[in-house]
Amino acid sequence: MSEEIATRQSYGEALADLGERNPDVVALDADLSKSTKSAIFAAKFPERFFEMGVAEANMIGTAAGLAISGKIPFASSFAVFCTGRVFDQVRVSIAYNNLNVNICGSHSGLATGADGATHQATEDMAIMRTLPNMSVVCPADSAETKSVVFASAEHKGPVYIRTTRLKTPVLFDSSHKFSFGKGNIVKDGTDVSLAACGIMVSKALDAAELLKKENISARVINMPSIKPLDESIILKAASETQGIVSCEDHSIIGGLGSAIAETLSENNSGRLSRIGLRNVFGESGDPKDLYKKFSMDVNSIYNSAKKLLQDRSGEQ
Amino acid sequence: MSNNSELADISKAVRREVLKMTTAAGSGHPGGSLSSADIVTSLYFSEMKQSAKNPNDPERDKFILSKGHACPLLYAILAELEYFPKEELSNLRKISSMLQGHPDRNKTPGVESSTGSLGQGLSVACGIALGDRLSKRKSRTYCLIGCGESQEGQVWEAAMSAAHYKLDNLCAIVDNNNLQIDGKTSEVMNIEPIADKWKAFGWNVLEIDGHNFNEILNAFKEARACKGKPTVLVAKTVKGKGVSFMENVCGYHGMALTAEELERALEELK
Numbered sequence: 001m002s003e004e005i006a007t008r009q010s011y012g013e014a015l016a017d018l019g020e021r022n023p024d025v026v027a028l029d030a031d032l033s034k035s036t037k038s039a040i041f042a043a044k045f046p047e048r049f050f051e052m053g054v055a056e057a058n059m060i061g062t063a064a065g066l067a068i069s070g071k072i073p074f075a076s077s078f079a080v081f082c083t084g085r086v087f088d089q090v091r092v093s094i095a096y097n098n099l100n101v102n103i104c105g106s107h108s109g110l111a112t113g114a115d116g117a118t119h120q121a122t123e124d125m126a127i128m129r130t131l132p133n134m135s136v137v138c139p140a141d142s143a144e145t146k147s148v149v150f151a152s153a154e155h156k157g158p159v160y161i162r163t164t165r166l167k168t169p170v171l172f173d174s175s176h177k178f179s180f181g182k183g184n185i186v187k188d189g190t191d192v193s194l195a196a197c198g199i200m201v202s203k204a205l206d207a208a209e210l211l212k213k214e215n216i217s218a219r220v221i222n223m224p225s226i227k228p229l230d231e232s233i234i235l236k237a238a239s240e241t242q243g244i245v246s247c248e249d250h251s252i253i254g255g256l257g258s259a260i261a262e263t264l265s266e267n268n269s270g271r272l273s274r275i276g277l278r279n280v281f282g283e284s285g286d287p288k289d290l291y292k293k294f295s296m297d298v299n300s301i302y303n304s305a306k307k308l309l310q311d312r313s314g315e316q
Numbered sequence: 317m318s319n320n321s322e323l324a325d326i327s328k329a330v331r332r333e334v335l336k337m338t339t340a341a342g343s344g345h346p347g348g349s350l351s352s353a354d355i356v357t358s359l360y361f362s363e364m365k366q367s368a369k370n371p372n373d374p375e376r377d378k379f380i381l382s383k384g385h386a387c388p389l390l391y392a393i394l395a396e397l398e399y400f401p402k403e404e405l406s407n408l409r410k411i412s413s414m415l416q417g418h419p420d421r422n423k424t425p426g427v428e429s430s431t432g433s434l435g436q437g438l439s440v441a442c443g444i445a446l447g448d449r450l451s452k453r454k455s456r457t458y459c460l461i462g463c464g465e466s467q468e469g470q471v472w473e474a475a476m477s478a479a480h481y482k483l484d485n486l487c488a489i490v491d492n493n494n495l496q497i498d499g500k501t502s503e504v505m506n507i508e509p510i511a512d513k514w515k516a517f518g519w520n521v522l523e524i525d526g527h528n529f530n531e532i533l534n535a536f537k538e539a540r541a542c543k544g545k546p547t548v549l550v551a552k553t554v555k556g557k558g559v560s561f562m563e564n565v566c567g568y569h570g571m572a573l574t575a576e577e578l579e580r581a582l583e584e585l586k
Contacts (some may be wrong), residue, residue, distance in 0.1 A: 026450070050481075056441045058473035066441020068429060069451065070374060075442075092433045093440055097421050118528070241519065 004167035007198070008106040010142040011163050012037025014149035015074055016044045023048075025153060028063055029073040030056045035075035035165070038104040055080045060089040067099035071127055072153050077296055078112075079105025079121030079162060095131040102152045103128075104161040108138075110251030110282045110290040111166040111199050117281040121162075125252020125312070128160040131229045133262050135180055136226040138162040138248075138256075140201035141171040144224055147178035153182060160196060164249070169202045171222075183230035189219035192305045193237035196247035197223045197256050200275070200296075204247050207301035218305060229259045231267075238270025243314045245273050245304045249296065254275035273304050273313060321527040326359040326396065331558045333392035333405055338572040341409040344417070347568035351388035351461055351493040351553040352525045356381075359458055361394050363536040367485045368399040369424060377455050378428050378444050381489065382437020382471075384418040390427070391415050399426035402424050435468025437461065438488060442478050445486040445546075456540070459488045460471070464496030466507045467547035472517065478546040479518030486546040487539045488519075491526065493555040495566045514548045526551030559584050 019025045019041055029051045033039040044051035050066075052059040056077055075082065082105050083090070094101045105124055112120040128136050133163060137152070139145040145163060147151055154157040171186065186201065187208055194204035201222050208218035219241055221233060244264070248255035257274035264270040273279040275296055282290060291297040318326065331353050339346035356379075360366070364377040381390050388408065400414065407413035418432025429440045441459035448455050461471060468498045478486055490510060494501045501507055514521045520542045522529040522542045532551070539547035555569070556562030559581040562573075573581055 061439020069447025218396035
């Protein structure tokens with residue numbers, strides 16, 4: 001079994017590292033710092049950490065004000081509470097102002113598990129993606145999360161960073177670099193492409209292994225930058241393989257799958273099927289069982305890729 | 317620093333510009349601009365350290381217009397202080413104008429934060445005050461809140477946190493004109509006893525007449541002297557103040573004067 005680390009843990013560690021190098025970095029949390037792991041920063045830099053209590057709207061506005069005063073704020077909470085709950089505060093005080101505020105939502109998707117649907121953010125990328133000026137990032141593993149934190153501090157304009165509660169396999173070494181608007185091929189292939197973000201990247205890699213047993217060559221593309229989207233890596237995959245299966249721990253409405261569909265459609269290119277929640281809320285349970293129940297597990301990705309290839313061969 | 321009679325002259329001139337630009341735009345919010353005209357004039361022409369020549373000076377005092385619909389007032393004052401040419405005022409609310417229907421930080425020089433969705437400004441002001449204190453700056457932050465706006469829950473989240481963090485470099489002002497779009501604030505959704513609410517949240521509360529320059533300036537001085545807690549000025553004001561037929565008339569919240577009304581109003585503001 002390969003090493004596993006939760007991206008929220010890496011977020012907290014990277015933030016503390018960043019704080020050491022940049023005295024302008026500050027952090028805020030809304031009574032969840034032990035869960036989002038901003039507590040790691042707080043322990044190191046108590047004077048630069050602001051506990052805002054269970055009052056997310058005020059946390060978002062305060063982060064905006066800190067940015068106006070020249071600081072680089074990172075405001076974290078569960079992904080449901082720092083996106084949908086405070087959508088208008090993010091829209092007006094942060095995105096419309098176009099401030100250098102970084103929002104980190106932990107506990108995204110079904111990976112949140114037993115807490116159930118109220119605590120599983122499954123629309124967060126969709127709603128954040130609609131906001132002008134806002135970038136949306138969903139890192140796949142520990143090293144990528146650390147790179148995202150450092151890149152976000154440098155980035156002009158607001159960034160939404162999406163992490164998960166669950167431990168996930170380590171995919172990259174510490175030399176891995178994240179860039180806004182860039183995806184990367186983690187496993188090359190020629191028959192079908194699996195474009196995934198976050199926790200789904202390792203599942204896509206496992207699905208590619210299953211496909212390989214049937215002599216199907218799957219390309220696995222890591223898409224941490226949901227917005228801006230790496231359009232060229234998608235169009236290339238659409239032309240070089242038979243089609244794309246998008247994989248996200250999120251609703252199929254408005255997230256990675258939608259972003260890919262928009263790109264393909266506007267460029268009159270490619271075939272797509274989407275793995276994600278299909279217009280339903282999640283529920284309590286072990287994440288492993290939830291992924292299976294909602295057709296988002298490794299087998300579902302495998303089946304979706306096979307069906308896509310069958311449909312294509314039927315067309316020819 | 318201007319004296320009281322100078323301030324009265326400036327606020328009268330500012331009121332004239334508010335009415336002229338909203339009539340030229342054919343829409344806007346003159347009523348609440350006039351109720352807070354004396355307070356914001358006092359801030360920019362007496363209390364605050366700021367200069368159009370150095371608008372990004374980190375040591376400047378900052379003002380957040382949380383009741384963003386009163387932006388004609390802010391625009392008139394910023395133009396008077398030469399943050400941008402006065403001619404721009406006639407472009408209020410027009411296409412490609414730097415003067416949007418509600419304040420836009422990225423379009424209008426001198427606007428510290430985009431506002432207009434009520435309830436958000438005090439949180440932003442808290443963040444600025446925290447950041448300035450962390451940077452060991454002497455600057456102060458001011459935030460104007462409407463009375464109807466005080467019905468927004470976020471105002472009270474911000475009030476709680478400002479007291480918790482002992483932000484004595486922060487001063488809020490409530491423009492308490494007792495009118496909002498649907499009628500009297502006391503009837504739409506009563507906010508009284510508003511001063512007691514702020515006291516309960518841990519603020520230094522000063523109740524003043526928001527049209528009396530002595531009271532306004534003394535309150536700002538007291539606020540500066542108060543250590544260990546933020547100060548709020550609960551300012552009793554009159555919506556439409558300065559124009560007889562506009563005073564205490566709810567309808568002028570979000571409606572510009574006609575050309576004929578404007579003429580009568582300007583006559584009164586000579």
